Structure formats: structure tokens, C-alpha cells
Amino acid sequence: MATTTERAAARPDAHRMLNKVPEVTIWFWVIKVLCTTVGESFADWINTTLGVGLINTALIFTAVLAAVLGWQLSTKRYIPFVYWLTVVVLSVTGTLYTDILTDSQGVPLAVSSSVFAAVLTVVFGIWYARERTLSIHSIVTRPRELFYWLAVLVTFALGTATGDWTLELTGWTPDVSVLLPLGLIAAIVLGWRLGAGAVLSFWLAYILTRPLGANLGDWLGSPGDQGGLGLGTAVTSVIFLVAILATVLYLTRSRSDVIEADDLSQTPRAVNPARERIMLGYYAVVAVATAALLVWAHQQPHAAAAGEADAPAPATASLTPQQATSSFPPADIAKFRTITADTLAKLNSGNQAAATTRVTDLETAWDDAQPTLEPKNEQAWTFLDGEIDHVLKALRAKNPDKTTEVDALNTLLTSLG
Structure with a gap:
């Protein structure tokens, strides 16, 4: 126009x-x-x-x-x-x-x-x-x-x-x-x-x-x-x-x-x-x-906008920490737990940017381990994958909510034993 x-x-x-x-x-x-x-x-x-x-x-x-x-x-x-x-x-x-x-x-x-x-x-x-x-x-x-x-x-x-x-x-x-x-x-x-x-x-x-x-x-x-x-x-x-x-x-x-x-050649x-x-x-x-x-x-009834902090919890049936981790090498589980705990510490200190950066290490480590872990116990892998996905969505939400982030990280820490 x-x-x-x-x-x-x-x-x-x-x-x-x-x-x-x-x-x-x-x-x-x-x-x-x-x-x-x-x-x-x-x-x-x-x-x-x-x-x-x-x-x-x-x-x-x-x-x-x-x-x-x-x-x-x-x-x-x-x-x-x-x-x-x-x-x-x-x-x-x-x-x-x-x-x-x-x-x-x-x-x-x-x-x-x-x-x-x-x-x-x-x-x-x-x-x-x-x-x-x-x-x-x-x-x-x-x-x-x-x-x-x-x-x-x-x-x-x-x-x-x-x-x-x-x-x-x-x-x-x-x-x-x-x-x-x-x-x-x-x-x-x-x-x-x-x-x-x-x-x-x-x-x-x-x-x-x-x-x-x-x-x-x-x-x-x-x-x-x-x-x-x-x-x-x-x-x-x-x-x-x-x-x-x-x-x-x-x-x-x-x-x-x-x-x-x-240029007034065009007639207004x-x-x-x-x-x-x-x-x-x-x-x-x-x-x-x-x-x-x-x-x-x-x-109208609706969920939060896509990408918001209150991402839905994983749909997979809950497993105990023993059921979720016993099939996987302890060294891998320890690595995932260390990164998760470190992310939580950064978040609790008020450094959202550092927590978001650190959680990327969790995503990378989990993806790298998938070819080895998933065949060992597909149900446990799917369960943990859902909880990690929940953490990633919470921390990467456009409008992150600290309570949701902390809850997601604590839930994952519990599952990792």
C-alpha cells in the first residue's frame, strides 16, 4: 500500500x-x-x-x-x-x-x-x-x-x-x-x-x-x-x-x-x-x-502456548529410580546426574543463561549415548528421554518459569538415583 x-x-x-x-x-x-x-x-x-x-x-x-x-x-x-x-x-x-x-x-x-x-x-x-x-x-x-x-x-x-x-x-x-x-x-x-x-x-x-x-x-x-x-x-x-x-x-x-x-509523475x-x-x-x-x-x-480450554515453561510431563508410565537406571552403565548415569545437578545449582544461583548453556551438555551426552543405552532397555530409555525432554523444554521456554524448571530438574535427579 x-x-x-x-x-x-x-x-x-x-x-x-x-x-x-x-x-x-x-x-x-x-x-x-x-x-x-x-x-x-x-x-x-x-x-x-x-x-x-x-x-x-x-x-x-x-x-x-x-x-x-x-x-x-x-x-x-x-x-x-x-x-x-x-x-x-x-x-x-x-x-x-x-x-x-x-x-x-x-x-x-x-x-x-x-x-x-x-x-x-x-x-x-x-x-x-x-x-x-x-x-x-x-x-x-x-x-x-x-x-x-x-x-x-x-x-x-x-x-x-x-x-x-x-x-x-x-x-x-x-x-x-x-x-x-x-x-x-x-x-x-x-x-x-x-x-x-x-x-x-x-x-x-x-x-x-x-x-x-x-x-x-x-x-x-x-x-x-x-x-x-x-x-x-x-x-x-x-x-x-x-x-x-x-x-x-x-x-x-x-x-x-x-x-x-x-518524483510526482504518479497521480496521487x-x-x-x-x-x-x-x-x-x-x-x-x-x-x-x-x-x-x-x-x-x-x-476455551487450552494448554499453554507451545514452548512455554509449563510443558507437559512425560506421558510414559513412571518408573522407580532402580527400574530407570539399573540397565545402564553407572558411569553414564553418574555423568547425567552430575550435569543435571550442576544445571540446578546454576539455576538456583540466579544464572539462567549459564543453566541453559549447561543443560545443552545434558542433551548432547544423552544423544551421544542413545545408540548404546536404548537397546539395553527401551522402556527405561524412553522414560528418561521424556524426563530429559521435559527439562529441556522448561529451561528453553521463551518465558521460563523457575519453579517449573526446578521441579523438572529435581524430578530427573530423583529418577537418576
Whole structure:
């Protein structure tokens, strides 16, 4: 949806520069969704899979963001690679900031969603009061460029918070959760086609691409028993990074998304104030219907969202410690018990990142021993495998709960004798 009605908005001639953002074409929306998916999967991969830890990952990407944003601000024109690299890093950073509030500070998602919505409203309010336009086609001065990137960062944080809050309320699996933001974006496109304000429609769709991309990342990366395709966060990140690179190369060569200086050759869509007011009512109806759907879904019986800390206990019948371990070499059992106890100690000391890293050693040791242990006693191996899986899910949950983690580790320690 191109905001061409704002292209000729009043712009001061002093300090004018070339527009450093792309034309809003179908490619803009494709690559935006790709970037938001990478933001979700790449942040999770570094934070959880590599065990860097949430705070350390956020610090790393804040430094990277400062460098990349400085590069973008120093350019004299729109350069696809620099622009979209900035969007990718903003996506990762915005996701991490939301996760810090939720995971480290314990801020409820309802609160963080409300706070980010208020912050975005303030950013837009100050931006409009100063510049009299919020159009993407008017980013031709330094203040507007700074407002634009600040708004983009907050939209990523807001999209992350509202997307996670939706999953928390509904318990939907990733494959189902993709449908809500996709449907809302379709409703916005319809509203824009019917005469809704182009700038409002643009920013609503822009915010919704964040939960859409995040849910796509979860769907591709989550295991099959959690409603995903099981590709993993690393593979998902690589796939989308390659897709982003290919798209950026195409745009660099074709220049199909470049807004030429003072390009007014296209006839702007006529503005119909009465029609825009009607479509504001339409957007209000869509918002009320969405809220009603979420309330209804929340009231239905459902498990926690896939990947949350309260993962279900293993379904295998319980075995005594003697039954679970007697068939296996004592040295192996001692190794598993040592790693589990070490993980519990790190968790009790308040070092979640170190505990998450240490539990990866348990997963590796268990997988390495599978060819030897499973043939000795398949029932005992399946039982312990389920309990180890429970531990891994608890520690690697997007919003880990310490009580659930400790319970899972203590249960495994008991089973290991």
C-alpha cells in the first residue's frame, strides 16, 4: 500500500536530502516479513541455542544496532543493503528488549504491550506535531529520518509483545497463530482499497507484520508436536537470511523500489475525507471483532502456548529410580546426574543463561549415548528421554518459569538415583 497521497506533503527546503527509504511495493512487504521472521528466530538461536543469554545478546545487538544505524544515517540516498540490514538488526533488537521485560523483569505481556503502544503513540504524536506528516514518502530531513527509525524500533517491540500476549491468551499453536495477523493484514488491505487513510493503513500493517513474521518463525522452527515444521531456529534463520539477501540483490539491480527525488509523475490517489471517516469505523469494527475473538479463545480450554515453561510431563508410565537406571552403565548415569545437578545449582544461583548453556551438555551426552543405552532397555530409555525432554523444554521456554524448571530438574535427579 503506497502512501502516495502524502508524497507531496509540505517539506522544508533547508537540509533537504534524497528519500532514504524504499517505495512501498509488494517487495517491501515481502522483505519486511522476512526480516521480522529472522528477528524472532535469530534472537532465539543466539540467546537459547548458543546459550549466550538474554542480557548479553541484547547488549551485543544494541552495539550492532548503533553501528548499523550510524551507517544508514551516514548514507546520502536509499541503499537497499544498508536499509534492510538496519531493519533486520532493529527486528532482533526490538524482540530482545521485549523479552528482557518479560523474561528478566517479569513484566506481564499485557503491561508491556500497553506501554509500547503508548510509547508509539507519543512518538507518532511528536513526529506529526513537528513535521505535519507521518508518510514514509516524506523522509527527506534528518529529524524525520530519526523519528522514522525510532517508530520502526517501537513497532518491532510492540509487535513482539502483542504477538506473545496473543499466544499466551489463546494457547494457539504456531500454525494456527499465523492466521490472525495474516487475516488482519488482509482486512487492512481491503480497508485501504475501499478508501481508508493510506498512512494509517501503512502503519497498522507495518505493526502486524511483526507478529506475522514471528509466528512464521515459530511455525517453521518448532517441533512437530508443538504445531511446527521442526526446522529449528538455525535453519529457519539461514533460510530467511538467504531469502532477504536474494531480494535485496534483486532490488539493488532493478531499482524498482527507489523513490526518485521529487518524483510526482504518479497521480496521487484522491483523498475522500468522508470515505476515510467511514473506514475508520470499519477499522474500529475489525478491532472489536479481534478483541472478541481473543476473549473467546482465552475462555476455551487450552494448554499453554507451545514452548512455554509449563510443558507437559512425560506421558510414559513412571518408573522407580532402580527400574530407570539399573540397565545402564553407572558411569553414564553418574555423568547425567552430575550435569543435571550442576544445571540446578546454576539455576538456583540466579544464572539462567549459564543453566541453559549447561543443560545443552545434558542433551548432547544423552544423544551421544542413545545408540548404546536404548537397546539395553527401551522402556527405561524412553522414560528418561521424556524426563530429559521435559527439562529441556522448561529451561528453553521463551518465558521460563523457575519453579517449573526446578521441579523438572529435581524430578530427573530423583529418577537418576
